[in-house]
Amino acid sequence: MSTITREGVDNLSIDRGEPEWLKVFRVNALEKFLQSPNPSIKSDTWRKTRVDKLNLAEIKTSSPAFQSPGNKTEQQVLERFSERAGAVFSTTGNSWRVDLDEKLEKAGVVFVPIDEAIKNHAESLKTLLESETRNIDESKDKFDWMQEALFNCGAYLEIPANLVIEKPFLVVNKLDKSEAGCSLFPRVLIKAGKHSKVSVVNAFVCDDELDSTVDGDVKKLSLVNARNLIHAEAGSSVSYIEVQALGDNCFMVGKSTGNVTADASISTLTVGVGGYQLKSEISTRLLEAGAHGAMLGVVFGDMNEHMSYNTIQEHAAPNTTSDINFRVALKDEAVSAYQGNIKVDKVAQKTNAYQTNKNLLLGKSAKADSIPKLEILANDVKCSHGATVGPVDQDQVFYLMVRGLDKKTAEELIVAGFFDTVLESLPDKVANDWIHDLIKTKIHKERA
Amino acid sequence: MSADSPLLSIENLHVEVEDKEILKGVNLVINVGETHALMGRNGSGKSTLSYTLMGHPKYKVTGGCMKYKGQDITEMPTDERARLGLTLAFQYPVAIPGVSVSNFLRASVKAVRGQEIPVKEFRKELKEVMDRLGVPKQFLSRYVNDGFSGGEKKRLEIMQLALLKPQMAILDETDSGLDIDALKTVSEGVNSLVSKDSAILLITHYQRILNYVKPDHVHVFHEGKIVLSGGPELSTKLEEHGYDWVTQELASTTA
Ligand SMILES: Nc1ncnc2c1ncn2[C@@H]1O[C@H](COP(=O)(O)OP(=O)(O)OP(=O)(O)O)[C@@H](O)[C@H]1O
Numbered sequence A: 001m002s003t004i005t006r007e008g009v010d011n012l013s014i015d016r017g018e019p020e021w022l023k024v025f026r027v028n029a030l031e032k033f034l035q036s037p038n039p040s041i042k043s044d045t046w047r048k049t050r051v052d053k054l055n056l057a058e059i060k061t062s063s064p065a066f067q068s069p070g071n072k073t074e075q076q077v078l079e080r081f082s083e084r085a086g087a088v089f090s091t092t093g094n095s096w097r098v099d100l101d102e103k104l105e106k107a108g109v110v111f112v113p114i115d116e117a118i119k120n121h122a123e124s125l126k127t128l129l130e131s132e133t134r135n136i137d138e139s140k141d142k143f144d145w146m147q148e149a150l151f152n153c154g155a156y157l158e159i160p161a162n163l164v165i166e167k168p169f170l171v172v173n174k175l176d177k178s179e180a181g182c183s184l185f186p187r188v189l190i191k192a193g194k195h196s197k198v199s200v201v202n203a204f205v206c207d208d209e210l211d212s213t214v215d216g217d218v219k220k221l222s223l224v225n226a227r228n229l230i231h232a233e234a235g236s237s238v239s240y241i242e243v244q245a246l247g248d249n250c251f252m253v254g255k256s257t258g259n260v261t262a263d264a265s266i267s268t269l270t271v272g273v274g275g276y277q278l279k280s281e282i283s284t285r286l287l288e289a290g291a292h293g294a295m296l297g298v299v300f301g302d303m304n305e306h307m308s309y310n311t312i313q314e315h316a317a318p319n320t321t322s323d324i325n326f327r328v329a330l331k332d333e334a335v336s337a338y339q340g341n342i343k344v345d346k347v348a349q350k351t352n353a354y355q356t357n358k359n360l361l362l363g364k365s366a367k368a369d370s371i372p373k374l375e376i377l378a379n380d381v382k383c384s385h386g387a388t389v390g391p392v393d394q395d396q397v398f399y400l401m402v403r404g405l406d407k408k409t410a411e412e413l414i415v416a417g418f419f420d421t422v423l424e425s426l427p428d429k430v431a432n433d434w435i436h437d438l439i440k441t442k443i444h445k446e447r448a
Numbered sequence B: 001m002s003a004d005s006p007l008l009s010i011e012n013l014h015v016e017v018e019d020k021e022i023l024k025g026v027n028l029v030i031n032v033g034e035t036h037a038l039m040g041r042n043g044s045g046k047s048t049l050s051y052t053l054m055g056h057p058k059y060k061v062t063g064g065c066m067k068y069k070g071q072d073i074t075e076m077p078t079d080e081r082a083r084l085g086l087t088l089a090f091q092y093p094v095a096i097p098g099v100s101v102s103n104f105l106r107a108s109v110k111a112v113r114g115q116e117i118p119v120k121e122f123r124k125e126l127k128e129v130m131d132r133l134g135v136p137k138q139f140l141s142r143y144v145n146d147g148f149s150g151g152e153k154k155r156l157e158i159m160q161l162a163l164l165k166p167q168m169a170i171l172d173e174t175d176s177g178l179d180i181d182a183l184k185t186v187s188e189g190v191n192s193l194v195s196k197d198s199a200i201l202l203i204t205h206y207q208r209i210l211n212y213v214k215p216d217h218v219h220v221f222h223e224g225k226i227v228l229s230g231g232p233e234l235s236t237k238l239e240e241h242g243y244d245w246v247t248q249e250l251a252s253t254t255a
């Protein structure tokens, strides 16, 4: 039974002892959710997705009992990032802080689960949530409203001005797959103070031994509906890595928005390596002069996986720059759709916007498509975009085989290299190694 | 392989590329210990021969065969040929962005030798070869053939061969685009590939490399086959007089 009802939302708010303003926020969102139509696979942003395979009535949104992180999937992630600034862990409906560097806490860093932020940092949180509502209300769809109505885990991170932190903050979201039809509605809010520097790794994982809950022919899907909001104040620098490594019965809808102010920069890397459907929108809004946004993507699908990525680089002020490099490789019958939006407002003169999307087809039945969408209203801009879709270059394979590599090893090396041209710019070695391992496992994975 | 059978023999080889016949009956026998030079006009089919010897899927053998160590390799996959000791230094080495030279070399050495070599040993071997061929250390972390100058790519090709020590190396214009000093170092690299157990086929347009790498046999390629063979004096004559006299002689004998 679906709990996406007024009663469900009321109970969620009451159980958590939430303040009135948040309850109003949620109820308003619920109403919009109920009024919104299901997204259509004919629409620009949901084309080629499997949204019509997701039965919302089968999704359970109630919070189960508290679980502590003892399970191996999340422990492995935590162990990898042993050199970290702090960690918050979320699982179905609950979040808690694993740790936070004491020195950072003393220096004024706030890194808490979202419900604690609601209690103790209500003002900042409210401002962040409401700014988002005001700005993009009309562009929200059913899943956005669902997220607003139901978000029940995640983290809030606030970095004071001038603090430079090299070690990453880790947020791990684990989907509990022991039950089909479970759901996760995490929300991560990041506020980087003036001239601060911070890096965040936001990971979505699940236990692999619980893959494929098949009931007859129909897969029972689980749902992750995630929201992420970054606010980079003047001169700050934020690195955000999102790893989507879910199982083949997980439907993930994600939306990430970065607001970049004067001379600040946000660099995002989205890694999509597992899910029944991964559907993400990543947007960077360059709001003041000198703002820079970089958006990288490394997406690797196999079997019947569907991957859908929309990027939005929005230039809302003069003298701003953006740079997108999104790479997709597909094995077997995997399908992907990429849409790259470049928006340049009338005032945004001297914009420099760059976008490239490359798709490598490894399976004969794999399909990828790429659509650029340009909306350029200023006249003094530099803007370039390019996309390629194609199989592995046979001359490259031949070259490697002439040096003794068998065909499979040759192709694997080429695919790893294809992603490496994106990952080489990643400063965090631990994150880099993890992403490499995820890709490597998938490259070597044989069809069951 | 019996002691006196040739290392490589090509018999009446016909090859098509995209439905067009390029090789029209190539015959060539190469024994261990021999250095062969193959010369001929642009577009005569020399690179087509080298790709076919390695089994490029675009080049279809429509007649004849190739034997390596007595075994028919005409249908053999490229990597198996390489593991039997046959390899090619490319005229136009292809860039593989994202794959570093060092990773590639390790994978290649492992594949050809059939086993992983300890990192330390590999580094030592690599250093020796790189020093000998004047390949800067920084090249290792760069991507395979990506952004290198023409001459640098050729140096990298010969360095790979020096590391892999193929028994039968085909060198397709490895001397083109090299500066004078590089030509000398690369030639030394080529010479080091020849022993009493191995052989090379050197495709070139110029006499200058043949001053360093002394061929036992020189062949002239014309319109998809070898039309003339001789000793080292043949290349000197070609350098002086070009190819016209070869074609004229051909016309008069066939007329
Ligand atoms: N993949 C291909 N597609 C179409 N034509 C080809 C292909 N490969 C070779 N050819 C043609 O075959 C002929 C022989 O080419 P090849 O590269 O073997 O010549 P070459 O003797 O190596 O010349 P050069 O001295 O310029 O390197 C040329 O006419 C060339 O255009």
Ligand SMILES: [Mg+2]
Residues within 6 Å of the ligand: B046, B047, B048, B091, B172
């Ligand atoms: Mg050639």
